[in-house]
Amino acid sequence: xxxxxxxxxxxxxxxxxxxxxxxxxxxxxxxxxxxxxxxxxxxxxxxxxxxxxxxxxxxxxxxxxxxxxxxxxxxxxxxxxxxxxxxxxxxxxxxxxxxxxxxxxxxxxxxxxxxxxxxxxxxxxxxxxxxxxxxxxxxxxxxxxxxxxxxxxxxxxxxxxxxxxxxxxxxxxxxxxxxxxxxxxxxxxxxxxxxxxxxxxxxxxxxxxxxxxxxxxxxxxxxxxxxxxxxxxxxxxxxxxxxxxxxxxxxxxxxxxxxxxxxxxxxxxxxxxxxxxxxxxxxxxxxxxxxxxxxxxxxxxxxxx
Numbered sequence: 001x002x003x004x005x006x007x008x009x010x011x012x013x014x015x016x017x018x019x020x021x022x023x024x025x026x027x028x029x030x031x032x033x034x035x036x037x038x039x040x041x042x043x044x045x046x047x048x049x050x051x052x053x054x055x056x057x058x059x060x061x062x063x064x065x066x067x068x069x070x071x072x073x074x075x076x077x078x079x080x081x082x083x084x085x086x087x088x089x090x091x092x093x094x095x096x097x098x099x100x101x102x103x104x105x106x107x108x109x110x111x112x113x114x115x116x117x118x119x120x121x122x123x124x125x126x127x128x129x130x131x132x133x134x135x136x137x138x139x140x141x142x143x144x145x146x147x148x149x150x151x152x153x154x155x156x157x158x159x160x161x162x163x164x165x166x167x168x169x170x171x172x173x174x175x176x177x178x179x180x181x182x183x184x185x186x187x188x189x190x191x192x193x194x195x196x197x198x199x200x201x202x203x204x205x206x207x208x209x210x211x212x213x214x215x216x217x218x219x220x221x222x223x224x225x226x227x228x229x230x231x232x233x234x235x236x237x238x239x240x241x242x243x244x245x246x247x248x249x250x251x252x253x254x255x256x257x258x259x260x261x262x263x264x265x266x267x268x269x270x271x272x273x274x275x276x277x278x279x280x281x282x283x284x285x286x287x288x289x290x291x292x293x294x295x296x297x298x299x300x301x302x303x304x305x
Contacts, residue, residue, distance in 0.1 A: 002043050004076065006036040007069050010048060013037060014066050017056055090118040090281045096125050097142040101226035101245050102268075103127040107143065110292055114285055121281060141282055144271040145242060155269040156286050159244070159293045163263040163300065167246050167255040171235035178258055179238070182207070182214050189237035190216035194223040203240045204264050242266050243300050244293075251299060261301025268293070 013022040013033060023030040041048050048062035058066065098107055104127060115123040126139060144155070145162070166185075168178070179185050182205060192199040199221050205212045218237055222228050229246060232239040233254045239246075240263075249255040270286055 002040060003036075004073070006040040006043075008073055009033050009036040010040050011066065011069050011073060013049070013056070014058055014062065019056065090284070091120040092281070093122045093124060094279075094281050094285070095139045095141075096123065096285075097139040098125070098127055099143065099145060100127045100224060101229060102143060102145065102242070104226060105248075106244055106296075107289070110288060111285075114288055118281070140279075141270050141272045141285075144269050146266050155271045156282075157267065157269055158286070158289055159268040159297065161297055161300070162266050162268050163243055163261075164240050164266050165243050165246065165261055165263040165301070166238060166240055166258040167232060167250065168238045168258060169233055169235045169255055170253070172232075172237060173256060175235070182212060182259065182262060185214050185216050185238065188216075189220075190218040191228045191231050191237040191239045192216070192218050192221040193225050193228050194221050205262050206264055207262065244268065244296060247296055247299060257301055 009022060009026065009028075012025060013019060016022050016025070019030045019033045019037070023033045026033065037048065044065070046061045046065065047059050048065060050057050050059055096111065103111075103125065108125075111123060111125060115121060143158070166179075172189075176188060179188055185203070190201075190203075192201055194200065201216055201218075203214050203216055205214065220228075220231055220236055222231075225241070225245070228239055229241060229249070231237065232241075232246075233249055238258065243263075243266075246255055250257060270282070270289070272282075
């Protein structure tokens with residue numbers, strides 16, 4: 001008979017691509033995880049992994065079996081949540097991925113507070129500007145900014161009204177003036193965010209029901225979005241950022257919104273591969289974040305029509 005513990009270790013090993021990493025996550029020895037997977041393979045009479053001295057990858061049979069294993073574990077979790085009820089004490093591990101500056105500057109205190117309210121819950125927070133692959137990476141849920149292929153994911157809306165806005169510091173504007181229109185951005189120092197080795201140097205705006213793309217340039221480029229915000233506060237140029245990332249700077253007068261709030265829709269969602277992964281812990285985290293996020297839209301300009 002298949003052991004559910006072995007099934008869980010197989011799923012985590014497939015996600016992490018390593019017996020050692022799965023063992024560290026489960027507080028086990030690598031040999032114990034390898035033995036669990038081998039036991040599962042014997043029970044199924046299938047080879048789930050191709051093992052070499054340098055790599056571990058799923059076989060064709062393992063690729064086919066993985067979604068069924070995930071579904072079984074998700075069903076068990078859902079059953080446990082329903083039996084215990086929404087008021088039951090949260091426990092286990094909650095693995096959350098978020099963009100670095102959103103996670104660091106906005107979400108971090110809320111997540112710390114949430115974990116403190118549930119002392120038997122272990123929180124693992126992964127911050128990165130790389131888009132988390134919730135199908136393969138060791139995360140239960142990801143905070144995702146922007147539009148995405150909703151057919152592949154299950155999403156809980158957090159802040160549909162969030163937008164990117166153009167901002168610059170009063171010091172920069174005093175020295176260089178404010179752009180009169182979108183086309184004038186080409187003559188300004190724009191602070192560029194780099195993702196996967198490519199600078200984001202074509203800024204897209206929604207204007208009068210159509211999309212306008214403006215090529216921009218600048219001497220400062222970074223793959224950490226929070227560093228780009230800090231450069232803007234320091235007066236180094238104009239930045240095109242999520243309102244959630246700059247709203248506190250705007251309210252404090254460190255940054256000013258340009259061109260009447262010209263921008264682009266950038267909704268925020270909680271995303272995971274399967275609806276059954278929305279456990280009691282995730283539902284409660286979602287409710288907390290919605291409550292805290294919506295007041296942050298105060299002061300966001302409506303933008304040009």
